[in-house]
Amino acid sequence: MSKYKSFIPDSGDGNAYIKREFVLTKKGGNEKKNVTGEILSAESENINATKLESKHTKARGQNKRRPRPQKEKLEEKLCPSKITDEGTCTFGDKCKYLHDISDYMKIKPSDLGEDCFSYRKYGFCNYSYACRFAGDHVEYNPENGYSNVVDEDMKSKQYVPVKNVLSRDLQLSLRKRKVGFNRTETALKGISLEQEKRRKCAKDESNDIDNNDQKTGTLSSVNVTHDTEPDNSVSTESNSGCVLDSDVISLRPPEKKKIDFKNKLYLAPLTTCGNLPFRVTCKRLGADITCGEMAVATNLLQANISEWALMKRHPSEDIFGVQLCGAFPDTMARCAELLNKTCDIDFIDINLGCPIDLIYKKGAGSALMRRSKKLFDITTCMEAVLDIPLTCKLRTGIETGKNNAHSILPIIRDCNVALATVHGRSREARYTRVADWNYIDKCAQAADPMPVFGNGDVLSYHDYYSALDNTSVAGIMIARGALIKPWIFTEIKERRDWDISSSERLDLLKNFVNEGLVHWGSDTRGIATTRRFLLEWCSFLHRYIPVGLLEHAPQRINERPPYYFGRDDLETLMASPNCNDWVKISEMLLGKVPENFEFLPKHKANAYK
Numbered sequence: 001m002s003k004y005k006s007f008i009p010d011s012g013d014g015n016a017y018i019k020r021e022f023v024l025t026k027k028g029g030n031e032k033k034n035v036t037g038e039i040l041s042a043e044s045e046n047i048n049a050t051k052l053e054s055k056h057t058k059a060r061g062q063n064k065r066r067p068r069p070q071k072e073k074l075e076e077k078l079c080p081s082k083i084t085d086e087g088t089c090t091f092g093d094k095c096k097y098l099h100d101i102s103d104y105m106k107i108k109p110s111d112l113g114e115d116c117f118s119y120r121k122y123g124f125c126n127y128s129y130a131c132r133f134a135g136d137h138v139e140y141n142p143e144n145g146y147s148n149v150v151d152e153d154m155k156s157k158q159y160v161p162v163k164n165v166l167s168r169d170l171q172l173s174l175r176k177r178k179v180g181f182n183r184t185e186t187a188l189k190g191i192s193l194e195q196e197k198r199r200k201c202a203k204d205e206s207n208d209i210d211n212n213d214q215k216t217g218t219l220s221s222v223n224v225t226h227d228t229e230p231d232n233s234v235s236t237e238s239n240s241g242c243v244l245d246s247d248v249i250s251l252r253p254p255e256k257k258k259i260d261f262k263n264k265l266y267l268a269p270l271t272t273c274g275n276l277p278f279r280v281t282c283k284r285l286g287a288d289i290t291c292g293e294m295a296v297a298t299n300l301l302q303a304n305i306s307e308w309a310l311m312k313r314h315p316s317e318d319i320f321g322v323q324l325c326g327a328f329p330d331t332m333a334r335c336a337e338l339l340n341k342t343c344d345i346d347f348i349d350i351n352l353g354c355p356i357d358l359i360y361k362k363g364a365g366s367a368l369m370r371r372s373k374k375l376f377d378i379t380t381c382m383e384a385v386l387d388i389p390l391t392c393k394l395r396t397g398i399e400t401g402k403n404n405a406h407s408i409l410p411i412i413r414d415c416n417v418a419l420a421t422v423h424g425r426s427r428e429a430r431y432t433r434v435a436d437w438n439y440i441d442k443c444a445q446a447a448d449p450m451p452v453f454g455n456g457d458v459l460s461y462h463d464y465y466s467a468l469d470n471t472s473v474a475g476i477m478i479a480r481g482a483l484i485k486p487w488i489f490t491e492i493k494e495r496r497d498w499d500i501s502s503s504e505r506l507d508l509l510k511n512f513v514n515e516g517l518v519h520w521g522s523d524t525r526g527i528a529t530t531r532r533f534l535l536e537w538c539s540f541l542h543r544y545i546p547v548g549l550l551e552h553a554p555q556r557i558n559e560r561p562p563y564y565f566g567r568d569d570l571e572t573l574m575a576s577p578n579c580n581d582w583v584k585i586s587e588m589l590l591g592k593v594p595e596n597f598e599f600l601p602k603h604k605a606n607a608y609k
């Protein structure tokens with residue numbers, strides 16, 4: 001087993017993929033490299049934050065030396081057992097946290113505001129005494145001391161918990177390898193039987209041809225040997241010949257759940273920025289489909305808590321998928337079977353587009369675009385173990401000028417993949433070129449009747465309808481367009497340019513922050529995490545140019561915004577590319593930053609100090 005403690009950003013504009021503990025299992029390997037260990041996914045921030053630095057992983061466009069959040073001292077924090085009202089602390093004398101609530105209240109930093117969002121909306125606050133808005137729900141009585149108020153009636157009526165939280169039991173079962181994967185085992189047997197049959201078929205066919213040749217005295221055709229196909233070529237399976245297991249698998253009865261994806265507004269999977277509070281913000285503004293940040297299959301199988309946090313689903317996410325990344329049919333299928341069994345998810349997406357070297361070199365992400373047989377096995381096995389649709393997200397190809405998505409799409413279509421999304425750029429191009437919508441159109445035609453969504457450079461309803469009307473795509477996925485102006489979903493649905501005011505934009509940020517405080521916590525650490533992800537989002541948000549100030553609408557995504565003054569001070573502040581100004585915006589919502597606070601976004605391109 002090889003363990004890579006790393007995860008890696010995209011380049012240029014979107015330093016898209018973020019470091020997380022990353023484990024790819026490969027049978028027979030015994031190498032152990034600890035390359036990096038930075039944790040940057042939205043959820044993992046809560047769990048751990050190890051530092052890294054390695055010349056081997058120097059990723060393009062990333063602010064590697066940016067400051068890390070300061071940690072609180074344990075002896076100044078309240079023991080979690082006191083926060084959750086679980087009662088006694090199981091660590092006894094060894095516990096380093098504070099246990100006396102009165103002692104804690106004396107040294108606790110002052111409240112940041114009077115209204116606790118969670119308490120006001122749901123009648124309770126999970127962070128009780130540690131909440132930085134605790135004045136709203138913590139009472140003091142000289143006889144009984146401090147108590148945290150819970151409105152049980154409101155709680156039962158208003159609160160719907162997030163789904164797909166990793167339970168302690170499942171975590172233990174996974175760690176002790178006590179989870180069974182029967183469907184995967186059957187599917188894997190299916191593909192190995194099939195490989196055997198295919199080899200036998202090829203042998204028989206070549207014998208027949210040889211015999212015929214001997215009989216007729218002609219030379220046989222030379223292009224029948226699939227086994228010698230180079231790794232970067234795309235094989236198309238023959239429709240004739242013996243019946244293979246894949247044919248049987250593809251004839252499974254239509255008991256699978258179906259989703260009508262057509263013309264739905266799809267918010268792209270976005271590592272770090274596409275966290276749950278952001279997705280909730282986009283849902284409110286009109287997104288139809290949401291997808292979690294890319295998760296590494298092997299990490300999920302090992303019950304990695306930060307990876308499992310990416311599975312969480314908010315009640316408002318009515319069409320919700322998760323995206324998996326992996327290189328092997330066994331791990332990908334096991335992971336799919338596990339999620340199918342234990343989570344409430346509407347679809348699973350395979351990441352075939354991740355450009356990052358460490359993923360690519362392990363044969364996952366966009367590398368699967370040049371490993372068509374492996375891809376066939378992965379999709380066949382995953383499809384066989386799922387009761388929900390399987391989808392794929394891919395790029396145009398690996399190298400610019402050598403597009404091959406159009407030849408991969410028929411392969412995955414024949415594996416019963418329900419939807420494919422094509423991002424109109426190659427791995428090599430990253431964000432340096434405009435998305436190739438002509439090629440996306442070609443892909444949509446090649447994949448017929450499987451629906452294809454197009455993805456790339458959509459920042460306005462004009463871009464959206466032009467792409468939809470001029471190509472054969474079944475719908476559009478939006479990534480940076482949603483980060484720069486999440487109200488793009490409303491604009492598309494209402495077919496208008498929304499000249500949104502700065503105060504309306506601030507309200508959107510306020511909503512995000514409120515959801516963040518519920519999700520990451522309203523204690524000191526939760527506030528730091530919420531601020532951190534708000535600031536990461538600001539590194540995209542400031543690129544919006546108000547419609548009312550544009551000489552030529554609509555704004556194009558690849559144009560660098562000019563310096564301009566807004567129509568009020570807040571609009572000017574929001575247009576600032578200086579991260580210190582984003583910190584000021586965060587202070588309007590989350591109070592003053594701690595002393596010596598510094599922030600640099602991950603994306604160097606946007607970090608103007």
Ligand SMILES: Cc1cc2nc3c(=O)[nH]c(=O)nc-3n(C[C@H](O)[C@H](O)[C@H](O)COP(=O)(O)O)c2cc1C
Nearest residue numbers: 014016268269270271294423456457458478479480
């Ligand atoms: C911050 C960021 C994070 C991303 N994370 C992912 C991811 O986890 N999985 C994925 O398939 N694509 C990811 N992408 C790529 C986008 O989903 C999308 O394919 C790409 O940005 C092109 O679309 P756009 O031009 O609308 O931005 C990410 C992009 C950005 C900017």
